[in-house]
Amino acid sequence: MLDIQDLKVSVEQKEVLQWVSLQCAPGQNYCILGKNGSGKSSLAMTVMGHPSYEVSGGTITLDGEDILEMEPDERAQAGIFLAFQSIPEVKGVKLFEFLRTIYNARWEKKESFVSFKKIIIPHMEELGIDKEFLWRDLNVWFSGWERRKIEILQLKILEPKYILLDEVDSGLDVDAFRSVATLLQQVNNDDNTFIVITHYFAILEYLEIDKVYVLQDGQIVREWGKEVADEIQAEGFGE
Ligand SMILES: Nc1ncnc2c1ncn2[C@@H]1O[C@H](COP(=O)(O)OP(=O)(O)O)[C@@H](O)[C@H]1O
Ligand SMILES: [Mg+2]
Missing domain, CATH: 3.40.50.300 (P-loop containing nucleotide triphosphate hydrolases)
Structure with missing residues (x-):
């Protein structure tokens, strides 16, 4: 509650x-x-x-x-x-590192670059988000719709x-x-x-x-x- x-x-x-x-x-x-x-x-x-x-x-x-x-x-x-x-927008923070950091913090894990890629990519495919977004700065030049999809991706991995x-x-x-x-x-x-x-x-x-x-x-x-x-x-x- x-x-x-x-x-x-x-x-x-x-x-x-x-x-x-x-x-x-x-x-x-x-x-x-x-x-x-x-x-x-x-x-x-x-x-x-x-x-x-x-x-x-x-x-x-x-x-x-x-x-x-x-x-x-x-x-x-x-x-x-x-x-x-x-x-x-967060300049200088790559989407991949942001997602990996919040995921590891939420679940008290230490997923590496390689292991987290295996976790995140299926979710991105499910949501129809291009993998190239992972290497861009967080939300910088993302459209409103893309930013929302990134938030939904966060909901999927954080399960709040x-x-x-x-x-x-x-x-x-x-x-x-x-x-x-x-x-x-x-x-x-x-x-x-x-x-x-x-x-x-x-x-x-x-x-x-x-x-x-x-x-x-x-x-x-x-x-x-x-x-x-x-x-x-x-x-x-x-x-
Ligand atoms: N960071 C802030 N600094 C100054 N005034 C603020 C700030 N956040 C909200 N307000 C003021 O508080 C009132 C409520 O705003 P807000 O919570 O954003 O309303 P809503 O989301 O319902 O449109 C408004 O008068 C707004 O100008
Ligand atoms: Mg408001």
Whole structure:
């Protein structure tokens, strides 16, 4: 269980979240809806441990353990993953070395160049990612769609339990969006929990949502159960 209680967060002296409480159970999926500027990315960044987001109240626990004192890499190792709203480029870090490093850290392994190549290439083939990408700098000159595919590749090798998707549907054309949503649908299973942050409902057609939280001005103003989630999935959100 990822349990957020009465969370209060500020960034650059600006209060961005107040009294935010939400509970995410293993194997269920959640949606966080909210307009631009409502605090969705701030919530995702805070859960992942971005140092600019200062927690001034409340708690975040993962299976009963306080994660607020943990570094982002420790949170990742504990099974939390954040798909960024805008995915950063990292010059000077080859995709291969990045993937090998996170894989070895996650599973406490020491896969070599040769042995990790054998692990990663079948996943890339499955996702239709050209092997040449391995020797390029991480995300540098990758298209939006390619960056998302690299994130899905990370999901495949890290097998995180709690996956925050921060507007992964934005900035993709219709075909790219469909492909991303289909791949995410394939990664979603009874052992992981997707927390889908969006203001665009199309992605909900691909993922079964158990509960919807509506965020407004940094606060959860509404919670909807499965029936409403199903209704939104079936009919859209008054669009
Ligand atoms: N790093 C930051 N520095 C300054 N202000 C920020 C920062 N991150 C978020 N904010 C502000 O916090 C509010 C919530 O932003 P955000 O969490 O990005 O909303 P959303 O993802 O829902 O669009 C906005 O007013 C935004 O300008
Ligand atoms: Mg955002």
